[in-house]
Amino acid sequence: MKRLVSLSALLALVLMLAGCSAAAPQPPEEPADEPVTLEELCGDDYQAYITETIEMQMGNRMDKTPEVTYFPITDKAPLTDYVAIDETTSFYVDEDGHIVIVFPAGTVTDEAHGEQTFRIPRP
Numbered sequence: 001m002k003r004l005v006s007l008s009a010l011l012a013l014v015l016m017l018a019g020c021s022a023a024a025p026q027p028p029e030e031p032a033d034e035p036v037t038l039e040e041l042c043g044d045d046y047q048a049y050i051t052e053t054i055e056m057q058m059g060n061r062m063d064k065t066p067e068v069t070y071f072p073i074t075d076k077a078p079l080t081d082y083v084a085i086d087e088t089t090s091f092y093v094d095e096d097g098h099i100v101i102v103f104p105a106g107t108v109t110d111e112a113h114g115e116q117t118f119r120i121p122r123p
Contacts, residue, residue, distance in 0.1 A: 083103055089101060
């Protein structure tokens with residue numbers, strides 16, 4: 001008989017606890033990741049910072065791989081003559097938190113060299 005009472009008491013306790021947890025307020029859902037802009041990531045002077053960084057990387061790449069030529073470097077023209085660095089620029093943030101700018105094939109070098117990406121350290 002004691003066992004029956006103990007099991008009944010245990011069952012009642014479990015049911016009470018289950019009822020309490022169902023009524024507990026749930027934490028708010030995390031908001032969906034909102035898109036960020038290059039300006040938010042790099043600051044007000046983001047265009048100059050990104051342009052300088054990409055042009056430097058282009059020059060370094062041409063030193064290491066002379067068969068790949070970048071139009072802005074060989075033409076001694078600003079990068080912005082070939083691509084826009086603004087809210088329309090395609091980019092993503094990599095797993096290390098760096099910005100990766102993506103240019104379609106043929107915009108800054110010969111199309112045969114494919115899409116070009118440039119990793120921009122966060123300032």
